[in-house]
Amino acid sequence: MTNLPYERIVVLTGAGLSAESGLSTFRDKDGIWSKVRIEDVATPEAFARDPQGVLDFYNGRRNGAGEVEPNAAHAALARLEAEHKGDVLTVTQNIDPLHEAAGTRNLVHMHGEIRKVLCNHCGTRTPYEDDLTVDLVCTQCGNQGGLRPDVVWFGEMPYQMDRIYAALGACDLFISIGTSGNVYPAAGFVAEARGAGARTVELNLEPSEGITMFDEAIHGKATQVVPAYVERLLNGG
Numbered sequence: 001m002t003n004l005p006y007e008r009i010v011v012l013t014g015a016g017l018s019a020e021s022g023l024s025t026f027r028d029k030d031g032i033w034s035k036v037r038i039e040d041v042a043t044p045e046a047f048a049r050d051p052q053g054v055l056d057f058y059n060g061r062r063n064g065a066g067e068v069e070p071n072a073a074h075a076a077l078a079r080l081e082a083e084h085k086g087d088v089l090t091v092t093q094n095i096d097p098l099h100e101a102a103g104t105r106n107l108v109h110m111h112g113e114i115r116k117v118l119c120n121h122c123g124t125r126t127p128y129e130d131d132l133t134v135d136l137v138c139t140q141c142g143n144q145g146g147l148r149p150d151v152v153w154f155g156e157m158p159y160q161m162d163r164i165y166a167a168l169g170a171c172d173l174f175i176s177i178g179t180s181g182n183v184y185p186a187a188g189f190v191a192e193a194r195g196a197g198a199r200t201v202e203l204n205l206e207p208s209e210g211i212t213m214f215d216e217a218i219h220g221k222a223t224q225v226v227p228a229y230v231e232r233l234l235n236g237g
């Protein structure tokens, strides 16, 4: 028996969730993609063309992510997972560690994790907090020069898609938070949830690209709208 009208909840989060922790979003005014081109830092071709340039971009983002704290929205999602008697799966497009820092455990980083390094040669993902350089050697396979940030780039397949689609196909509530709905496949998750008969809710600063797909939308800052919505949910709302 759950304390909510919903049994299985899937939460999708994007850069807007971490904005009030001090991390830049991508497509807002002054967003990351207004300062650097996707083609130069977030594609496999960019890494092949200028590996140290790509590593420097992510070294800067890793150092930034290490200096910030989770905010009230991250805490509210950890509370939802802890207090809801049914299932809650949080799927994040974010590569920062703020969900874990707030206490969320049932979590998928579909675009990877800035605090890990991936070997292009053997596929091993390893926690790694220092700056990446092109001469690093993989501790698993010994290959040199193939270590890259554990970040899914444009044109690559995100992590754990089978698990995500299985959860979307079985959920009865889908909550999308802090994402513009610009990038697939994440932008298509709301349609998957609707197809499963789930109620769909958007909590975002402004209407996303997928706004017409949501049964309910609450627009405002995540640190305000997310705690309020979780409180409402945990009280049967």
Ligand code: NAD
Binding pocket: 038, 039, 042, 043, 110, 111, 151, 152, 153, 154, 155, 156, 157, 158, 182, 183, 184, 185, 186
């Ligand atoms: P996409 O077509 O889903 O990208 C949508 C948006 O990204 C575009 O509207 C544009 O705004 C931007 N974009 C994509 N490629 C671009 C480019 N070469 N130049 C400028 N803008 C570009 O992206 P995709 O290429 O189909 O890749 C989708 C795959 O990449 C998915 O698996 C997704 O999870 C992954 N991905 C990862 C990241 C990341 O930084 N970790 C970012 C986006 C996508």
Ligand code: APR
Binding pocket: 013, 014, 015, 016, 017, 019, 020, 025, 026, 027, 028, 031, 093, 094, 111, 177, 178, 179, 180, 181, 182, 183, 203, 204, 205, 206, 207, 208, 220, 221, 222, 223
């Ligand atoms: N509270 C709530 N929402 C916010 C806040 C805030 N304080 N600040 C910004 N937002 C919203 C914006 O209105 C926007 O809709 O967060 C969204 C951020 O959108 P994007 O910058 O496009 O980030 P995201 O949707 O996570 O991008 C998806 O694209 O480039 C790739 O890998 C990158 O994972 C990312 C993916």
